[in-house]
Ligand SMILES: [Zn+2]
């Protein structure tokens with residue numbers, strides 16, 4: 505099942521890549537930044553995976569499980585229902601944590617993600633180590649609360665990766681506005697990346713936009729999609745950006 509999900513992820517990435525060519529929100533050449541993105545994302549992903557493996561080890565997971573688990577009653581519920589509830593809980597936590605990362609005290613750990621100038625499906629993987637660590641914790645708590653086994657956690661991880669491709673896609677999707685009342689869509693998330701302060705404090709969600717609508721941080725607009733995003737990151741500043749301090 506895990507391998508099938510992985511193949512679906514690659515096909516999904518390819519599908520978005522091809523469709524970005526045909527039906528894009530903004531016009532730019534993805535290959536202008538692809539080299540930088542590939543190097544930077546490979547380094548940060550390896551670093552993140554290595555450190556996360558050390559930090560999110562069995563002892564830590566057991567500790568989280570002992571605090572948050574709903575216990576035996578949950579086991580009789582179907583796996584798909586538990587996974588769905590875990591993702592909803594995790595996603596609410598993500599929303600809160602993402603807002604926290606936008607506070608001045610935390611901004612250095614998050615600004616690497618906001619440095620992308622041309623946003624397309626692959627570019628959303630640009631995150632610092634600290635950002636990756638902090639933002640995973642709410643989902644981790646959700647999975648431990650609902651007794652999700654390791655195989656299903658891996659599948660959920662691939663789903664979250666697909667969502668990252670989706671929300672950063674430079675894709676003019678026909679039902680974007682309609683979907684953005686419940687889910688995060690490419691145009692909805694694009695506004696979150698705009699540098700202008702009028703909109704930069706909006707659209708914090710990852711899977712569901714309901715949290716943004718509920719807490720009045722949602723902006724659905726077509727005026728901002730082509731506005732300036734990101735900032736140039738020099739090679740000198742890169743090590744600090746990758747770690748996130
Ligand atoms: Zn952000």
Ligand SMILES: [Zn+2]
Nearest residue numbers: 617628672693
């Ligand atoms: Zn983003």
